[in-house]
Amino acid sequence: MVYDVDKIKASGTAMPYLPAPLDMPTAVPNKPSPTTTEKKSHMSNEQEEEEFIKNNYVARTLLNEPELPPMTWSNWYTQINWPQATLLCLEPLVALYGLFTTSFMWQTIVFTIIWYFLTGFGITAGYHRLFAHRSYEARLPLRYFLLILGAGSVQGSAQWWSRGHRAHHRYTDTDLDPYSAHKGMFYSHIGWLLFKPRRKPGVADISDLTNDKSVQWQHRNYLSLAFFLSFVFPTLVCGLGWGDYRGGYFFAGVLRLVFVHHSTFCVNSLAHYLGDAPFDDRRTPRDHFVTALVTLGEGYHNFHHEFPSDYRNALKWFQYDPTKCLIAFFKLIRLAHNLKEFPQNEIKKGRYSMARKALDQFGRTITWPKTNAELPIISFEEYQRLSKQEDGRVLVLIAGFIHDVSNFIDSHPGGRALIKNHVGKDATVAFYGGTHDHNTAAHNMLAMMRVAACKYGGEVEHIKKRLGHVQTPTPIFA
Ligand SMILES: [Zn+2]
Ligand SMILES: [Zn+2]
Numbered sequence: 001m002v003y004d005v006d007k008i009k010a011s012g013t014a015m016p017y018l019p020a021p022l023d024m025p026t027a028v029p030n031k032p033s034p035t036t037t038e039k040k041s042h043m044s045n046e047q048e049e050e051e052f053i054k055n056n057y058v059a060r061t062l063l064n065e066p067e068l069p070p071m072t073w074s075n076w077y078t079q080i081n082w083p084q085a086t087l088l089c090l091e092p093l094v095a096l097y098g099l100f101t102t103s104f105m106w107q108t109i110v111f112t113i114i115w116y117f118l119t120g121f122g123i124t125a126g127y128h129r130l131f132a133h134r135s136y137e138a139r140l141p142l143r144y145f146l147l148i149l150g151a152g153s154v155q156g157s158a159q160w161w162s163r164g165h166r167a168h169h170r171y172t173d174t175d176l177d178p179y180s181a182h183k184g185m186f187y188s189h190i191g192w193l194l195f196k197p198r199r200k201p202g203v204a205d206i207s208d209l210t211n212d213k214s215v216q217w218q219h220r221n222y223l224s225l226a227f228f229l230s231f232v233f234p235t236l237v238c239g240l241g242w243g244d245y246r247g248g249y250f251f252a253g254v255l256r257l258v259f260v261h262h263s264t265f266c267v268n269s270l271a272h273y274l275g276d277a278p279f280d281d282r283r284t285p286r287d288h289f290v291t292a293l294v295t296l297g298e299g300y301h302n303f304h305h306e307f308p309s310d311y312r313n314a315l316k317w318f319q320y321d322p323t324k325c326l327i328a329f330f331k332l333i334r335l336a337h338n339l340k341e342f343p344q345n346e347i348k349k350g351r352y353s354m355a356r357k358a359l360d361q362f363g364r365t366i367t368w369p370k371t372n373a374e375l376p377i378i379s380f381e382e383y384q385r386l387s388k389q390e391d392g393r394v395l396v397l398i399a400g401f402i403h404d405v406s407n408f409i410d411s412h413p414g415g416r417a418l419i420k421n422h423v424g425k426d427a428t429v430a431f432y433g434g435t436h437d438h439n440t441a442a443h444n445m446l447a448m449m450r451v452a453a454c455k456y457g458g459e460v461e462h463i464k465k466r467l468g469h470v471q472t473p474t475p476i477f478a
Contacts, residue, residue: 058174058202067175067198085194087154088261095258098250108238108247115152115234116256117296117322122149123161123264124296124323125330131209132162135311135340136327140214142335147218152229153260157222159209167201168268169308172283176202181272181284189262189269230257266294271301279306279350281357289320297321306350307342315347369447378402379455380426387424396422398431400457403449426459 043051053059071079126146129135138146147158155161164178171177178201179188209215218225231253238248275288285305292299292313297320300313314321330336378386383402387395394406396419405412409419414436422430431438431446438446 058171058176061202062175062199065199068196070198071195079196081194081196088190088193091254091261092258095250095255098246098254102246102250104251105238105242105244105247107242108244108251111234111238111241111248112252112256115252116259119149119152119229119256120260120263120296121323121326122146122151123153123155123260124298125326126150127155127158127161128165128298129311129323129327131158131215132165133309134208135309136331136336137338138330138336139334142330143214144217147214148225148229151218151222151225152233153264154226154230154257155261155264157219158215159206159219162209163204163206164201166204166206169305170204171202172285172305174202175199179268181269185269185273188272189265192268263295266291267298267301271295271299275299275302277302278354279303279347281354292320297323303347307347309340310342311339312341367448369444370450372401372453375401375450375453377453377455380459383452383454384424394419394423395451397426397428397454397458398446399428400454401447401450402452402454403446404451405446405449408445408449428458 053063068079069075127150130138130143130146150158150161168177168179171180173180173182176199178197179192181188184191231249234252234256235245235248238252239245271286271288271291272284273286274291275286277286279302283305285301287300287302289299291301297313298304300315300319300321303315304310304313311327312321312324314324327336327339331339380397383395383397386393392406393404394409396403396405405419409416412419418430418435430436
């Protein structure tokens, strides 16, 4: 006897006894592998940091290319990107002025909505999914059509836009991401356009775009295209069409541009804050219906960052992604082909890992039974001997574990006698169907009553061992 029952009982613990290990060592905690130990032993923290910086492009670049000095009250006016800031701040004011001073014509309203969608699609189906991500291939007329519409949304040339966007995907949430969500919602929405960036975005390969004639044509003619399509064209359509030059300029021109701008900006701000992360939560992109609604379907941004060259943003039929439908329509009329989709199997892996993570988190809120590594191991004879002691404990051996059921025996749904009959015996068969095939809750509750593990698992194994049938001394719980 190597444990003192009276002493444990006197301490008043709910567990009537805690036997110390007998002749078996308890599980030894896993030792760290020699390689890890060696690595830790010969590298100081500074050396480890140096090694990390040497092997990490972002860390290396941030260290070697210091950012511009911070903006202060004395230098702020030199740090503003005046052309962009003027356009972005003036356009809502001009639109408001137009709203209060111009009468509405239904034809203008309809055209404004159509022109909003068309120039918006120039960004989502054109700049974003075609040029930045190459998620499908488009025939030349469609490429030019999308480049012209994209210019009408006044967001820079497709080449400039895609260069920044590729850096955004490659360095998401770091200081090399031109509109990093970690710099705050205002910065990622519009701040990065109002002020001169503190550092250049990380490198991104755009050789495909610099070698593309259509993209280069738009890049060269961007300013005149943007001015014509954003202001002149809508004014002319409404003016020549139904005599509403003023409404054409203020509504289809300026007001529409405000909406197109902030719709795109929401992809960098809202889509990195609002919603959930069904595929990967290590970075900020999120999926949300509301974001999809205001961005022509770019709101399933968690999926998009995981599978950027997939032509879809929304996977389910009920999720709002008109850009996806438009690209499918382009395919139908043979203007687009090779629409890229990530394999379902890989998409499922993302969902699986996040579901598992959530399940693990839930599991950590539950108290689990002790494992064999946390319990003392006693022999079958010792178990029998302890069961006969008149100390108030009721010990039952089931599935290799010895359970103290003294606090439970009176509430056993099958009655007290059934348990009493198995005290000091191996009740595994009885518990697993010999008498009653217990439900899962019973298994879970029983496991919480574990107080020791039985050497060699139970009575059968114990007898085999005694008769010399088991050649190896390895216990089943080792
Ligand atoms: Zn993003
Ligand atoms: Zn993207």
